Amino acid sequence: MPPPEDWPARPETALALNRMGSFDWDLGSGRIHLDEQAREVLGVPPETFHGHIDELIGRLPRTDAMRVDGEVARALKDGSEIYGVYYRVRLPGGGLRWTYAQGRIRRDETGRPGRIVGIVRDATEELGHGAPRDVDDDRRHQTTVVETTTAALAHARTVQDVIDFFKDPRAVEYLGSDLLVLGLVDSGRIHLVAEGPSEHFIPGTRYTRIDDNFPMSEVIRTLAPRFIESPEEFATCYPWLYERIRDIGIASAAYLPLIAQGRAIGALGLLYRESRGFTRQERNLFIALGSSLAQAIARAMLFDQEHDLAEGLQQSMLPRRLPDVPGAQIAARYRSARMGRDIGGDWYDAIPLPGGRVGAVIGDVQGHDTHAAAVMGQLRIVLRAYATEGHAPATVMARASVFLHELETDRFATCTYAEADLATGVVHLVRAGHMDPVLRHTDGTCRRLPVSGGLPLGLSAEFGRPDYPVTTMELDPGETLLLFTDGLVEQPGADLDEGMQHLTDLVRKGPYDLDGLADLLCEDVGERLGEDDMALLLLRRHGPATRGGGRLQQHIAPADPEALSAGRHMIRAAVRAWGARERADEIELAADELVTNALLHTDGAAVVTIRMLTGPVRRLRVEVEDRSSALPRRREPGESGVSGRGLMLVDRLADTWGVEPRGSGKSVWCEFVVTDGYREEDRPAD
Structure with a gap:
């Protein structure tokens, strides 16, 4: 018997017969494409669907939406290539349908996820025959609360990151409550750092005392959670607070102490508009949530303390102020790395020299620790001393290399030293394994300035190659020389040439004011995460052009x-x-x-x-x-x-x-x- 005319079935026919569709989700923009069968499975009317993921999430019951969000977040975080999850969707008629979604995560060469491509199918019959349809929603919901919150806080590095998570309007959805409050112990008081939604903030609660009659104060004093199950209990135990939240409709709440190393560092309050009795399992899950949150905050506090200490040590080794040099304007900035708490070895310096000259230095010691900072401090002082003694730029660099080689360290350093004669505009540049500087002309155009270079400091002495070629250029009045370390141009996922092009574009479009330009460059670095610190120095020559050729x-x-x-x-x-x-x-x-x-x-x-x-x-x-x-x-x-x-x-x-x-x-x-x-x-x- 010959096969039918439509044999074999086309893929779209096979998918349609099995009530299965496909989707393509762009994580960066939040846009999602659903084919016709996927829209039918999910009950999405094509005329009202605009292609954004939030539209789909809004069609799911809250507990199902949190489960889907938690599963996707877990897969993105642990490097998984695929995930699968069952959930219910609301149909246009008001009913619920069980569906199953499976997605494959597409990542770039750095491992960063960019897209999820997958399928979605009707799972009503599957769950009806193979699994119980009535799931303990409350139990699943509470478990998802802990999992979702823990996954989200795993990315928080600073205390502000934690606060930002709870300030997000979606935080109450993640936690399954109607309102939330987060307070941290600060100098013997409780500082309310986040509340949601923010329009329900109660005046007089921003700072409270630990011995006040508030549930948050009580859990911090006793180190034990407090569960309030009815409006009557709320009014009896905390009358002042209840009078101010009664109009909001709060009927029950769970207050959790945040305990780290045996002491309370804060408290979290989850408030609900319906009266509810908290089961033993719910209470245990809430306690686990408080423990997870306390660990995240304690880790963030330690990070902030160490980062502030490292940054303060680094700043103390840089020049306290830049010198006033007649005929020139100088601006410099330093920004520590946003990722990692170790101190860096980047530095800058400006050195007044006799005869209307000035020396400009930018450098970077290998490594990100206190040893790198110590080497940086010594190297900066030595290089300044050699320049002040009157040595030529090449000699300054060669002697600094010998000094670093003779230190009991295995570190090397890259550096650029420019000696500018402000009367003539002649600049002598010496580069030791460092990046080329950038020159901004008076008309705003900007270009990379090729400078002949030698080996990094320390290595040139070790390998017996102490000679450093000198590049000579003229800096016209109004022109700006930009010296910087690689933290200014290195961008995650981009090569160095792209970073240099981005920098030159930024300098070209930036303000003429030197401090304004320096601030702009720092802000640009601050907008992207990086594992390296950054230093920059801008030197602009003032005055009319010297007649007679310099x-x-x-x-x-x-x-x-x-x-x-x-x-x-x-x-x-x-x-x-x-x-x-x-x-x-x-x-x-x-x-x-x-x-x-x-x-x-x-x-x-x-x-x-x-x-x-x-x-x-x-x-x-x-x-x-x-x-x-x-x-x-x-x-x-x-x-x-x-x-x-x-x-x-x-x-x-x-x-x-x-x-x-x-x-x-x-x-x-x-x-x-x-x-x-x-x-x-x-x-x-x-």
């Missing part, structure tokens, strides 16, 4: 007459272009004396730098740097002496002069006040 520099080696001639030519061209013609002879002679002294009295080369310093008074500055640590001294030559006149001439010719240590050497400088005589056509080439 600064000019020439390296002069011993016995190199061409380099010496080029240096003199550079000085002569700069003096002419920068409007200092009236003092040209004095400047050229003083510069020549400083270069000659460096070449005669040291064994190495000299670097001569000339630049214009802006401000109320324009000053031209000449610097000659060498590798000798011996400081020059002014001395009077004899009548027939042929030496000793160099510094005398510099002292007579310049308005001021001095010496600065520069790590392995020194810099001798002099300055000349000049009037405005600038001609654009005389500008020297860089």
Whole structure:
């Protein structure tokens, strides 16, 4: 006998014949798609269904809705791939139908659930033949209360997380009560931290004393639960409170002490509008609920205490305030990790330096514990000391690496050090395994700033690679340099490039005000959970642009007459272009004396730098740097002496002069006040 024409049956036909439909639930948006057969099984009229999960939950009896919610929450929490649950739905005619839903949970690569795809079928006949239809609703309801609440509080990390759970309007549904109150012991008083629904708050109960005649006070004093089964019992035992809740219609209540380590830390009250007798099983389940809640709150309190202590220790190791640096505005922020209570090793620093310069530091010590914080504190102080001594940026980084290597620790650190000359805008950047900084231009555009880098601090010394390349860039007036640690750009489930793109977009759209921009970046980090702390430093240069190309520099080696001639030519061209013609002879002679002294009295080369310093008074500055640590001294030559006149001439010719240590050497400088005589056509080439 040949098969029928419609053989084999199509999937939708097989599903329809067995009263089975399918659903697709997007957890992020709460949207759920039901096919036609699923809508028929659940009794959902298509014309009134708008595709949101809350519409389905509202069609379930409260106990069934809580059971479904608890089963789904459990499966999402413990990493399950599939779940199944029986429940009843209300039909348009008012009756109830038993159904069964089975869903498979779809998770992303990080394990985060995103969708549930499953089936729903009519289970009326199945339960009618294979299981009793009349289930002990009260018993099931009370058990679900404990399971659902415990599952929800398992995600609470702070006391505020616990409070937020009870402030949620759905909390009374989870707990199966009509109203709830939660109070915590605070400095010998009971602080009412959550009530629901909030419109039923009773004035005068926000703070109460433990010895007051309130049920919450009683359970905290006695460490025993209090069950009130009728309005008469409520009115007799607590007349003041009952007078204020009588209009709400409260007839019974269960007050549970929250006990941790043998002492009461708070109390939970569940209030009902109908009179009810609490069975022994219900009372035992309520006591289990109070114990579970007390553990969650005690754990959250410990977390808050340790987190506050760690954050306070971290903050004490950071600069108490940022220095006021003429010609620049600086803003810095630190935010501890929202996940995890351990202290981090992120830090920032701003270091005023001689000659209108400033050093900006951002760094991150490996690890998240007090040892990382201790290493961070030492490293910050040492790096500041090396910079203040006058060492070049590469030398500062190399010496800091050696210092960290010689500590009795296995930690390394990443770091970026920027030394900015605020007069010229020239910035020297050195990077030790850290992230590239970001530059925001005056028009608001923003870009990642590639900086050559070396190994992290500690590792470069260990592997014998102490050299750190220096990247030079110019920071124009109004431009902002952003230094930060990876906690600012790392986002769960996203790669680093996406985080950097998000950061540059945020900086580009952010406010021009530096503190406002720093606050915006912190708020953005605070909106997402992370296991890393974050530090950032913003440096903005103020003032008009320096005329004449910023600064000019020439390296002069011993016995190199061409380099010496080029240096003199550079000085002569700069003096002419920068409007200092009236003092040209004095400047050229003083510069020549400083270069000659460096070449005669040291064994190495000299670097001569000339630049214009802006401000109320324009000053031209000449610097000659060498590798000798011996400081020059002014001395009077004899009548027939042929030496000793160099510094005398510099002292007579310049308005001021001095010496600065520069790590392995020194810099001798002099300055000349000049009037405005600038001609654009005389500008020297860089």
